[in-house]
Amino acid sequence: MMNVKLPTIKKQVFDRIIRSGLVSKAELMKRLTVTSTSLTRILEELLTDGLILASELGRSTGGRKPILYRVNPSHRAVFGLEISRFSSSIGLYDLNLKPLAFERWKMDDQMTPERLIGKITVLAERMLNDCHIEREKVIGIGIGAVGPLSREDGIMLKPRYFPAEGWSNVAICESLEQSLGLPALLDNGANTAIIGEHWALRTEEVEHMLYVHAGVGLRTAMMSGGQIVRGAVDMEGSFGQMIIQTDGPRLGDEGNYGALEAMVSIPALEKKIRSQLTMGKSSTLIALPAEDIRFDALQDAFAKGDSFVTEQFMQTATYLGIGIANLINILHPEAVILGGPLVNVDKKIYDTVIEVARSNIYYSPQYEPRFSQGQLTEDAVTAGAAVMLLQEWDLS
Incomplete structure (x- = not known):
């Protein structure tokens, strides 16, 4: 299962740039507790790593026009997955959380955990191939699932009303990590939905x-x-x-x-x-x-x-x-x-x-x-699962 660590100042800077879209160094200074020298160094590291881009110059307030920074959307990608009773869905997103590929399907009485893992594996492979994204560029897969569950252990415990059998004590993170070769992070679907909706309202803070x-x-x-x-x-x-x-x-x-x-x-x-x-x-x-x-x-x-x-x-x-x-x-x-x-x-x-x-x-x-x-309506759980994983991504 994906290890979750406290955010470093580098991660805080990166997250602020993602949330802002376009942002200057001065605006970052107002939002973060960091010295000018440290921020300059971090921005240079992020540029060197390819995680951000130095974009067009901002509006001048009398001196030189400030450089604006933005995330490099194609540097990495992330999967978001919803597992629900009526339907499930998977999306592949870039670092701007723009959906590159998306598919939804019904959950019927044949969709056991084993069948679902197989379907997700096939769909994920197809999405990567269609979008020409190498597996090494994928951060992992975030999962929003029906509870109750153990987030820490990556296990769906005993969800009710699933059409198919076998949905008790499903180690969903371990299964997906083995089938996809990617880190997985689990939370209940309501939490990933609110994370997604909060992301959609990020400019309103x-x-x-x-x-x-x-x-x-x-x-x-x-x-x-x-x-x-x-x-x-x-x-x-x-x-x-x-x-x-x-x-x-x-x-x-x-x-x-x-x-x-x-x-x-x-x-x-x-x-x-x-x-x-x-x-x-x-x-x-x-x-x-x-x-x-x-x-x-x-x-x-x-x-x-x-x-x-x-x-x-x-x-x-x-x-x-x-x-x-x-x-x-x-x-x-x-x-x-x-x-x-x-x-x-x-x-x-x-x-x-x-x-x-x-x-x-x-x-x-x-x-x-x-x-x-x-804002995201029925896609909130899937998109929010991708946002969750990106928020927990360790840059070190």
Whole structure:
């Protein structure tokens, strides 16, 4: 597994240049705690190494025009990988995090860990060949995966609802390192998504963010001071276990009673609608066998204006808005990114979630975060995994 070290001043300079796009030495001095002599030496090293380029001259303020520095995008490349329940994807990126190649595919009941490793290996080889990039130029592969997982050990522990068998205790980093011959770094998909979205907003210098993905489960990530908020264990699914109704329902045979996930998730919505239909609720779905009342059928009924299904979606949106308000009242983020299949069914659902969340923010109207569905949307996990690896890359 890739070793993660504390950033050196050289790495800090390099990272600042990447984030800035074009930057002068004077601007770097303002942002970093480094002497002019040391910064000059580091810039010369980065130029010699080929990691950065001296670009066009900047605007003069009376003296000589300053030299502007930028990253050399073609010097190295990095892979980003998403492993999720419905679909997975892999992207190859340059040092500007521009996607050079990208592919997404569905996860079905045949996509065991072994088959997935084989598919990723084939796709990675093809991307390198098509983009004419030598393997030695690839820094490694960052992975954003469904939790729970052990980031330190590179293991996916026991993710729920995967269509295929064999997804417990998967040493995904070790397997990919052996098949690709590249270092691998793992984090949960919510964390890599927020890293990706934070990167997309880098010119705005957002420090505090919240990311919520509502789908098969509730996946969340938080950022404070520009850093991921981590706990003693993987936190990705913790939001779904927030109790919002004492002695409320439980989803399946695990988790808390009255937890948010038991009211806001695709399995919870499917279960509730099946139950209500057996009690005689009027719906266009009434003719379907219970096993066919799945999320795609619910989406179709919503699109056709089924009043019962619409009511259930809107109730789900209301509960999600309450849960998000609880998180906002703890973290007070500047930006809230909201996505996932449940939210993306229709703009009315997204708007309801935001309206409910806004109406329950404690410091409103003096404080109100900016809500959005993100800049990278469904590609956030993959791109963020590449950003994560680049951020952890040791230049020494």
